Amino acid sequence: MNAMDEPLNLVLFSGTDDKLQAAAVLAAGAAALGKPVNVFLQYWALDAFSKGKIDGDHGLAPEAGAEGRAAVDALTKAGQASWAETLRQAKELGSVDIQACSLSMDLLHLEPEDLDPLVDGTEGVTAFYLNAGEGQVVFI
């Protein structure tokens, strides 16, 4: 068995732009290498994928501070792709499936039509594990 056949499974929990960007880069890198990627959206990460919010400002991790904020803003001004754009590109590069966690959909009172088209569907944790197979599970 080639481990490259097993998917990379990213559980996204955090909703700040820096963590979502780190996650998008990990997803795109794996997709570019031909590895299938499953993304499971929970809590504040799911909230960030809702239609009205995906292109907004979701803040940074607290330790970023003013210096970190300025560094991120400078890259954005210089034309760096947003995490949403990076994920869109990753979907074109390879197999990237993005699912909303059904429990978090209930928590946030979201319906499928409230989510950005980047999100492919909604599933429970059991389906997530079954799709994950023997591949890595990474919580971000």
Place this chain on the structure above:
Amino acid sequence: MNAMDEPLNLVLFSGTDDKLQAAAVLAAGAAALGKPVNVFLQYWALDAFSKGKIDGDHGLAPEAGAEGRAAVDALTKAGQASWAETLRQAKELGSVDIQACSLSMDLLHLEPEDLDPLVDGTEGVTAFYLNAGEGQVVFI
């Protein structure tokens, strides 16, 4: 070898109720599928498992904001099981072993009798790795 025989190993570091709930759902889902689960408690997650605190309010991730706080409170009022209750149910469903990290016990000046009965014992990082075997390690 069936990967389902290998344990899922959750290193819990964060002590907020939202991350602990996400961890409990991942543990319960794996247990329901017959996968053994090892939980290793460090830092603020360990603190949250101490007797006087386990049923208290441990806050949320900073990005939750007032809207996230309200959503979590509404689910609690609607009768959602707490993360501690979800872990108790996971222990009834399958094999879930919860160990306190001995270094974090020292840090927080905790003795085994200070911990909620959900915690099965105390171990060092070497024992954690040996129990983890070839299974996934997920840091939350």
Place this chain on the structure above:
Amino acid sequence: MNAMDEPLNLVLFSGTDDKLQAAAVLAAGAAALGKPVNVFLQYWALDAFSKGKIDGDHGLAPEAGAEGRAAVDALTKAGQASWAETLRQAKELGSVDIQACSLSMDLLHLEPEDLDPLVDGTEGVTAFYLNAGEGQVVFI
């Protein structure tokens, strides 16, 4: 194949001293068991490895609070090794390779000479995956 031959791959994102200490303990424990460890530094974790900052105070996770701050300070006064020192020891114990993420180097306007000698080099996400092989990927 012995899973112990596969590396443990730690993606360090967070820059607070408590998470970096947790990561250092996981790295040292794996190294002591003979497992190769790859560390990939992104965002605020990379910032914490820069020369002028590595021995400074990088704060704690928000949920630490005043009580957690006091507990960490007490251990430091009692002579606990810092996370940087723990990583230096891990490098003596076993095979620990620490690489800066090239995208994060750009973000923070860092050059290789700005980093502490603990950092072995700079690489992109593709190289990270190729070095990770079939080993665990843990995001901290």
